[in-house]
Amino acid sequence: MTALKKYQRLECFGLWRQTPHDQRREVHIRLGDATLILIDPKSGTALSHWSLPAIEQLNKGTWPPVFAPGLESGESLELDDSDMVAALETVQSAVRAAVARPGRLRKLILAGMALALVGGGVLWLPGALVAHTASVLPPAQRAEIGQRALDDLASVTGAACNNPLGLRALAQLSERVFGPVDTPILYVMPEGVDRPIHLPGDMIILPRRLIESADGPEAVAGAALVEILRAKTHDPILPLLGYVGLGATFKMLTTAELPDTALVGYGEELLRAEPEALETALILEAFESTQIPATPYALAVNPGDAALQALADSDPYKGLSPSPLVSDEDWVALQGICGG
Secondary structure, three states: OHHHHHHOOOEEEEEEEOOOOOOOEEEEEEEOOOEEEEEOOOOOOEEEEEEHHHOEEOOOOOOOOEEEOOOOOOOEEEOOOHHHHHHHHHHHHHHHOOOOOOOHHHHHHHHHHHHHHHHOOOOOHHHHHHHHHHHHOOHHHHHHHHHHHHHHHHHHHOOOOOOHHHHHHHHHHHHHHHOOOOOOEEEEOOOOOOOOEEEOOOEEEEOHHHHHHOOOHHHHHHHHHHHHHHHHHOOOHHHHHHHHOHHHHHHHHHHOOOOOOOOOOHHHHHHHOOOOOOOHHHHHHHHHHHOOOOHHHHHHHOOOOHHHHHHHHOOOOOOOOOOOOOOHHHHHHHHOOOOO
């Protein structure tokens, strides 16, 4: 996102509450392309991941400002670093107000492109328009669209599980799998999700059943790893633009906005869709590079699937005991993420 380039890799300290009843504690804050990562300064482990487009200021017009990852969240973050506050205000103004509305010149250029596309033929237009729109969307706008898709999914499944200790464990697992920079945000929905799902903006939805039935975090980590690999191989914005249609896609290209009702029903569409196939060699390479055993994932997702069995058979860590992905305490907390 152009408006955020001068803030890339911005870091500072702030005061975080996990719930309204907790005492404030100092945390290290790292700003990514589409996420805000809150880190324990003593241990270096992630405490929480926030999607930038979801962040709201709770005390507008007051200094120091207090932010939250949505008005319904129990978390809050007090900041007195002017650069970080400016970055978050930039997100709120740029993403929420349509990511820098195009000026007259850009509108003329886009209108000319549209005429050229139409001149190219009706059969060619839809695919070209969708592909071009996908190619120019900045990370923050992708995250904003992904957040809207997540909201529609929640209307079917219920709001994402938010047990505080479980959320902290989920953030730590994500950082262990994907590293500390631009770490994907993992969500667990209370019902209706039978397989991992990915959304624009590096958002991964994990099945509650998988977490509660697994013997350890390896299967959950593997599911998240494969799904982010699927998202990088098959751009999740493409099926979304196909769902909203040509008119809404063109409006987003020219005004940076999607109609308010464009994504209504997309959550149900996601739940019905079949996952895109991935080559076993590609999946195996991802498991090997992250030092995560593949067998627990293969057995947990679908024990009878031939491709997954081949993955388990080729598991470079089969029979070995790699270092724990998260502590036993955090794994128990993660399994209770949908509890009270």
